[in-house]
Amino acid sequence: MQCPFCKAVDTRVIDSRLFEDGTQVRRRRECPACDARFTTFERAQLQMPYVLKRSGTPEPFDEDKLRRGIEHAIFKRPVPPEKVDHAIENVMRRLRAVNEREVPSMRIGEWVMDELRDLDHVAYVRFASIYRAFSDVNAFREEINRLEQLPTQEARRSQMLLIENDPIAAAAIAAATAKRMAAEHDKPAKTTKRVK
Numbered sequence: 001m002q003c004p005f006c007k008a009v010d011t012r013v014i015d016s017r018l019f020e021d022g023t024q025v026r027r028r029r030e031c032p033a034c035d036a037r038f039t040t041f042e043r044a045q046l047q048m049p050y051v052l053k054r055s056g057t058p059e060p061f062d063e064d065k066l067r068r069g070i071e072h073a074i075f076k077r078p079v080p081p082e083k084v085d086h087a088i089e090n091v092m093r094r095l096r097a098v099n100e101r102e103v104p105s106m107r108i109g110e111w112v113m114d115e116l117r118d119l120d121h122v123a124y125v126r127f128a129s130i131y132r133a134f135s136d137v138n139a140f141r142e143e144i145n146r147l148e149q150l151p152t153q154e155a156r157r158s159q160m161l162l163i164e165n166d167p168i169a170a171a172a173i174a175a176a177t178a179k180r181m182a183a184e185h186d187k188p189a190k191t192t193k194r195v196k
C-alpha cells in the first residue's frame with residue numbers, strides 16, 4: 001500500500017491484530033522511504049445490493065418494507081414473531097450472498113415465498129397471490145395443482161378449504177385474475193403479417 005505522506009509505492013506491515021471482536025483487522029504500517037507510520041483497518045464489506053423494481057428503477061433495500069410484506073401475509077395466522085425474524089434474516093442473508101450490485105425485487109419475492117411455504121400455507125398463498133399478480137398468475141394454478149397432489153384426501157381438503165375460506169387470499173386471487181383478464185383483453189388482436 002502506498003505511503004500517504006511521501007507517496008512511496010510500498011509500505012510494510014509492522015503489526016497486525018484483530019479489532020472490534022474480530023470483525024476488523026488493524027494494521028500498523030511503516031514507510032521505508034520516509035519512516036512515517038500509519039494505521040489501516042480492514043473489514044468485510046457487507047453492503048446490501050440495491051433492489052431493482054419491476055419498473056427497472058433501483059432503490060435501496062428496505063428491511064421494514066420486507067417485514068411489512070411478510071406481516072401482511074401472516075396477518076391473524078398462528079406464526080410466532082421469532083419465526084418472522086428468522087425468515088427475514090434468511091432472506092437478508094441470501095440477499096448479501098448474491099454479491100451483485102442489484103437484485104430484482106422478483107427474486108427477493110421468491111425467497112420470501114420459500115420462507116412462507118415452510119411457515120404457514122395460507123400466508124404463503126396470500127403472499128404469492130399478491131406478489132405474482134402482475135407477472136405469473138399461473139403460479140397459483142401450480143400451487144393448487146401441488147395441493148391436489150397431497151397424499152391424503154383429508155390433507156388436500158383441509159388445505160384447499162383454508163385457502164378458499166381465507167378472505168385475504170381470496171381477494172388477492174380475485175384481483176390477480178381480474179388483472180390478468182384485463183391484460184389479455186387489452187392485448188392487440190393477432191394480425192398476420194403479410195410477406196411480400
Ligand SMILES: [Zn+2]
Nearest residue numbers: 003006031034
Ligand atoms: Zn513515506
